[in-house]
Amino acid sequence: xxxxxxxxxxxxxxxxxxxxxxxxxxxxxxxxxxxxxxxxxxxxxxxxxxxxxxxxxxxxxxxxxxxxxxxxxxxxxxxxxxxxxxxxxxxxxxxxxxxxxxxxxxxxxxxxxxxxxxxxxxxxxxxxxxxxxxxxxxxxxxxxxxxxxxxxxxxxxxxxxxxxxxxxxxxxxxxxxxxxxxxxxxxxxxxxxxxxxxxxxxxxxxxxxxxxxxxxxxxxxxxxxxxxxxxxxxxxxxxxxxxxxxxxxxxxxxxxxxxxxxxxxxxxxxxxxxxxxxxxxxxxxxxxxxxxxxxxxxxxxxxxxxxxxxxxxxxxxxxxxxxxxxxxxxxxxxxxxxxxxxxxxxxxxxxxxxxxxxx
Numbered sequence: 001x002x003x004x005x006x007x008x009x010x011x012x013x014x015x016x017x018x019x020x021x022x023x024x025x026x027x028x029x030x031x032x033x034x035x036x037x038x039x040x041x042x043x044x045x046x047x048x049x050x051x052x053x054x055x056x057x058x059x060x061x062x063x064x065x066x067x068x069x070x071x072x073x074x075x076x077x078x079x080x081x082x083x084x085x086x087x088x089x090x091x092x093x094x095x096x097x098x099x100x101x102x103x104x105x106x107x108x109x110x111x112x113x114x115x116x117x118x119x120x121x122x123x124x125x126x127x128x129x130x131x132x133x134x135x136x137x138x139x140x141x142x143x144x145x146x147x148x149x150x151x152x153x154x155x156x157x158x159x160x161x162x163x164x165x166x167x168x169x170x171x172x173x174x175x176x177x178x179x180x181x182x183x184x185x186x187x188x189x190x191x192x193x194x195x196x197x198x199x200x201x202x203x204x205x206x207x208x209x210x211x212x213x214x215x216x217x218x219x220x221x222x223x224x225x226x227x228x229x230x231x232x233x234x235x236x237x238x239x240x241x242x243x244x245x246x247x248x249x250x251x252x253x254x255x256x257x258x259x260x261x262x263x264x265x266x267x268x269x270x271x272x273x274x275x276x277x278x279x280x281x282x283x284x285x286x287x288x289x290x291x292x293x294x295x296x297x298x299x300x301x302x303x304x305x306x307x308x309x310x311x312x313x314x315x316x317x318x319x320x321x322x323x324x325x326x327x328x329x330x331x332x333x334x335x336x337x338x339x340x341x342x343x344x345x346x347x348x349x350x351x352x353x354x355x356x357x358x359x
Contacts, residue, residue, distance in 0.1 A: 014208060016215025018071065018223055020292045020342075037200055041193045050191035050264075055304050056199040057260040062284045062300040063210055063293060064253030070290030071214055072246040073226030074132065078122070078140035079254040080277045081147050086115040086255030087268035088151070088166070091175040095164040099176035100186070104263075108178065112255045119251030120244070127243045132229075141278060148273035171269030178263045191264045199260060206253065210293050213249075222246055276319065280307075283326045289336025299338055 015022040021030075041049045061079050068076050093107035122143060126136055155168025166172055178189040178198070189195040213219055224232040225239045233239050262268045271277065288299015303325070310318035333340035 010212055013212040013215040018214040018219050019211050020294055041196055046192050049193055049196050053191050053196050053199050053264055055301055056203055057257055057264055059203055059297055059300050061254040061257040061281055062296055064250030065281050065285045066290055066293055066296040067246050068250035071222050072243055075137045076140045077137055077278045078144055079281050080273045081144040082115045082119055082251040082254040083258035084273035085118055086111045087258035087262040089114045090259045090262050091172045091268055092161045092164040094175045096162040099179040102181040104179045108259050111259050112252055115255035116248055116252045119248050123244045123247040127240045144273050144278045148270045151270035169270060171267055173267040175266055283322050286329050287337050289339035295336055295338040
């Protein structure tokens with residue numbers, strides 16, 4: 001009885017003041033989108049399915065940044081650092097341990113733990129050292145670029161961990177894909193239908209879990225800290241613990257992105273932690289609307305699709321377009337383009353309804 005009551009209480013957190021979307025209409029739409037995503041591979045070729053897995057891989061990093069920046073108010077350029085650390089950790093572990101007996105899944109958990117531990121150590125010095133605002137962004141960007149420069153110079157044969165060669169700027173390759181042990185034979189999750197469904201399931205679970213988290217007491221306090229950290233502290237909350245918690249959770253999601261990406265392509269390079277890579281998640285989250293998980297998710301998928309389409313014609317145009325998009329968002333729709341459009345449509349509908357009632 002107590003378990004059922006606890007479950008019902010947690011499910012109520014799927015809706016709340018910190019997330020957009022509620023009621024039967026929203027959840028019916030959500031169910032339709034998930035159903036469409038589930039049947040999509042039945043009508044698409046292998047390349048398109050694998051390409052969508054690539055898009056899904058990045059959404060975990062974006063959702064983590066939304067938690068850290070959008071809800072917690074701490075702008076971090078460190079997402080790609082934890083992405084890269086987890087990707088390299090997964091590669092080293094799987095190359096040395098192999099893919100039998102579910103060891104790739106063990107490596108996944110271990111790589112997330114390693115990256116999360118690094119985030120906890122860095123976050124402790126940041127938040128308990130009272131570093132905030134632009135200085136937090138500078139420190140996290142510096143850590144990211146230092147890691148990128150370090151990994152780029154590990155080209156010699158002496159740079160290896162067991163059987164795993166780090167390979168410097170060329171990156172590490174040859175690590176096995178995620179493999180699930182099965183009685184009839186192990187299931188290797190190549191970048192096609194099997195990996196698509198696993199990534200989609202993880203995305204749905206993470207999205208719903210984060211909705212419950214941000215609508216819980218933790219999320220409410222986190223938003224209070226974003227709005228006025230001094231007032232939150234005067235109310236008795238240790239804001240450093242909440243900021244650190246959000247930073248570690250968001251970084252763990254970036255680590256999950258790194259592992260899924262590494263498993264998807266069977267490689268990882270230092271450029272995944274470079275300046276460009278560090279800036280792109282900021283664009284994804286800002287365009288959609290960093291203060292809501294749903295708009296962050298939609299914005300990330302839309303911007304990634306546009307970025308890839310532009311990259312086909314020339315990567316320089318794609319990067320310029322991303323810069324212009326970020327500037328336009330900051331100047332014209334600082335809350336996010338999707339949120340701004342939603343507010344505009346909602347306002348017009350309310351005005352029409354009011355006009356009809358008055359007439």
